[in-house]
Amino acid sequence: MGALLEVSGLKVNFGHVEAVKGIDFVLNEGEITTLVGANGAGKSTTLLALSGLVPKAGGKVLFAGRDITRLAPHRIVHLGLSQVAEGRAILTRLTVRENLELGAYHRNDTDAIAADFEHVLGLFPRLRERLDGFAGNLSGGEQQMLAIARALMARPRILLLDEPSMGLAPLIVQEIFRIIRTINEAGLTIFLVEQNVRQALKIAHRAYVIETGEIVLKGTGEELLDHPRVLEAYLGV
Numbered sequence: 001m002g003a004l005l006e007v008s009g010l011k012v013n014f015g016h017v018e019a020v021k022g023i024d025f026v027l028n029e030g031e032i033t034t035l036v037g038a039n040g041a042g043k044s045t046t047l048l049a050l051s052g053l054v055p056k057a058g059g060k061v062l063f064a065g066r067d068i069t070r071l072a073p074h075r076i077v078h079l080g081l082s083q084v085a086e087g088r089a090i091l092t093r094l095t096v097r098e099n100l101e102l103g104a105y106h107r108n109d110t111d112a113i114a115a116d117f118e119h120v121l122g123l124f125p126r127l128r129e130r131l132d133g134f135a136g137n138l139s140g141g142e143q144q145m146l147a148i149a150r151a152l153m154a155r156p157r158i159l160l161l162d163e164p165s166m167g168l169a170p171l172i173v174q175e176i177f178r179i180i181r182t183i184n185e186a187g188l189t190i191f192l193v194e195q196n197v198r199q200a201l202k203i204a205h206r207a208y209v210i211e212t213g214e215i216v217l218k219g220t221g222e223e224l225l226d227h228p229r230v231l232e233a234y235l236g237v
């Protein structure tokens with residue numbers, strides 16, 4: 001399948017810090033693409049730039065062939081790029097149900113929203129049990145699930161995930177990655193930014209390694225899992 005998102009020469013500066021130094025990558029339709037790297041390598045900045053939440057110092061972003069480089073964040077969301085932020089950013093003083101409803105706030109296709117609501121509760125049965133409880137009372141893993149579920153309520157064409165495994169116990173991490181795979185198998189294109197290099201490469205069709213703002217390796221997830229540089233620098237082998 002072809003590229004749904006094409007990024008070329010993407011640059012982001014914070015003052016004199018060149019956080020992202022002109023990177024190129026593509027997200028193929030229907031695939032999981034991962035961007036892995038250490039803390040501070042530029043992963044979150046790349047995602048924020050795609051969503052229009054930090055200004056780009058250079059480069060071009062094509063979404064389904066359309067130039068979205070300079071679009072405002074809300075327009076980018078409307079086109080179908082939905083981001084799940086690092087640290088999850090759910091509304092802790094609203095209920096689980098209200099958080100999910102907010103995910104669909106810009107839609108008015110009531111029947112489809114109701115169908116999607118059932119669909120995400122099917123993916124995340126724990127959320128169904130806690131629908132009318134405050135989101136702030138959920139465990140860390142459940143909050144991550146809610147954040148993903150809320151993003152799905154927007155019916156995105158691409159789901160952008162910023163370190164969904166962060167701060168979660170290993171078993172919960174497994175569950176989150178399993179769900180990401182399930183969502184992808186249902187057809188959704190996913191861009192996964194992760195420090196958990198092993199897990200991310202395991203589920204990714206395509207992968208990029210970023211170091212100090214530059215892509216230093218790319219390949220299939222499988223290829224990079226076996227790459228000497230990845231083994232040494234990220235997998236402690």
Ligand code: ATP
Nearest residue numbers: 014017019037038039040041042043044045046195
């Ligand atoms: P993390 O795992 O911490 O999210 P990351 O790979 O996502 O790491 P970024 O958060 O994208 O890395 O940061 C890339 C670089 O840009 C780092 O050097 C960071 O210190 C710097 N940086 C990020 N955000 C800002 C900001 N708002 N102002 C100044 N510098 C920033």
